[in-house]
Amino acid sequence: xxxxxxxxxxxxxxxxxxxxxxxxxxxxxxxxxxxxxxxxxxxxxxxxxxxxxxxxxxxxxxxxxxxxxxxxxxxxxxxxxxxxxxxxxxxxxxxxxxxxxxxxxxxxxxxxxxxxxxxxxxxxxxxxxxxxxxxxxxxxxxxxxxxxxxxxxxxxxxxxxxxxxxxxxxxxxxxxxxxxxxxxxxxxxxx
Amino acid sequence: xxxxxxxxxxxxxxxxxxxxxxxxxxxxxxxxxxxxxxxxxxxxxxxxxxxxxxxxxxxxxxxxxxxxxxxxxxxxxxxxxxxxxxxxxxxxxxxxxxxxxxxxxxxxxxxxxxxxxxxxxxxxxxxxxxxxxxxxxxxxxxxxxxxxxxxxxxxxxxx
Numbered sequence: 001x002x003x004x005x006x007x008x009x010x011x012x013x014x015x016x017x018x019x020x021x022x023x024x025x026x027x028x029x030x031x032x033x034x035x036x037x038x039x040x041x042x043x044x045x046x047x048x049x050x051x052x053x054x055x056x057x058x059x060x061x062x063x064x065x066x067x068x069x070x071x072x073x074x075x076x077x078x079x080x081x082x083x084x085x086x087x088x089x090x091x092x093x094x095x096x097x098x099x100x101x102x103x104x105x106x107x108x109x110x111x112x113x114x115x116x117x118x119x120x121x122x123x124x125x126x127x128x129x130x131x132x133x134x135x136x137x138x139x140x141x142x143x144x145x146x147x148x149x150x151x152x153x154x155x156x157x158x159x160x161x162x163x164x165x166x167x168x169x170x171x172x173x174x175x176x177x178x179x180x181x182x183x184x185x186x187x188x189x190x191x
Numbered sequence: 192x193x194x195x196x197x198x199x200x201x202x203x204x205x206x207x208x209x210x211x212x213x214x215x216x217x218x219x220x221x222x223x224x225x226x227x228x229x230x231x232x233x234x235x236x237x238x239x240x241x242x243x244x245x246x247x248x249x250x251x252x253x254x255x256x257x258x259x260x261x262x263x264x265x266x267x268x269x270x271x272x273x274x275x276x277x278x279x280x281x282x283x284x285x286x287x288x289x290x291x292x293x294x295x296x297x298x299x300x301x302x303x304x305x306x307x308x309x310x311x312x313x314x315x316x317x318x319x320x321x322x323x324x325x326x327x328x329x330x331x332x333x334x335x336x337x338x339x340x341x342x343x344x345x346x347x348x349x350x
Binding site: 086087088089090091092093118127130142145155156157158159175176177 | 213215216248273274275308310311313314315316317318319
């Protein structure tokens with residue numbers, strides 16, 4: 001990447017300062033750069049997301065807003081959109097009305113939204129009521145961020161959305177808002 | 192060379208595949224503190240461009256066994272209307288807060304914790320985050336101590 005920079009003749013001012021730097025140190029630094037670049041590249045290719053089967057996700061059991069345990073497995077075979085959200089996350093709250101509309105529109109065709117609230121149950125319940133949420137939301141607390149991390153949410157930030165096809169494979173994972181046009185393009189092919 | 196290293200390290204800290212690259216919370220919200228004098232800790236957040244912290248989510252505490260902390264006056268933030276929470280205040284750039292420490296705790300090393308919560312303009316929010324520094328209080332009459340930066344146990348490159 002930037003290794004070639006060290007091959008270029010240094011400007012006079014800089015060479016005065018760097019003249020005393022031993023050659024082995026430069027070699028070591030270039031080596032370190034290569035190592036970092038390598039690790040970075042490996043990290044990129046290891047990022048889990050599309051194509052992976054959603055077995056780990058289907059195995060999750062969490063309480064819903066009424067405290068009843070729900071297993072995600074029950075929605076296998078649907079076009080499943082799992083949205084990790086929280087009331088403390090403004091961008092999450094902003095995109096949920098769009099999800100409500102999509103659920104109303106495409107629910108009969110096999111689309112199923114399921115929320116996972118990284119929040120306290122009472123706060124999640126109050127908000128769900130306020131916006132007339134028309135799909136189930138489970139309450140996961142902070143632990144569910146670890147689940148989202150296993151699905152590719154490295155930063156463990158919100159919103160995070162996972163789209164699973166009818167065949168049980170993850171089609172798309174999204175950190176940050178899922179824009180309507182993007183949603184239409186992804187889900188349109190699955191419905 | 193140093194510039195190249197810094198650039199690469201910054202790139203490696205972000206998440207690939209996202210535009211703009213998003214920082215881990217400990218880099219988006221850098222926390223540091225120093226003893227101003229025997230009875231004051233100065234806490235500081237340096238918020239990266241494009242990120243903000245919520246004023247009402249900011250809390251400071253000292254570990255059990257440490258000195259008691261006095262009431263804190265947080266600087267005013269930028270007012271913002273939130274459709275669910277009403278009026279909220281946010282911080283951008285640097286935020287400096289003076290935290291009074293009970294007298295008689297001089298010479299102690301205080302394990303000082305800041306709890307915060309913030310978001311990125313890119314449309315994501317981070318969960319509540321705790322950051323810690325160990326601040327040594329000077330003896331009475333002593334001047335400011337060195338700035339201690341939080342060294343988070345963030346996910347490294349090699350795990």
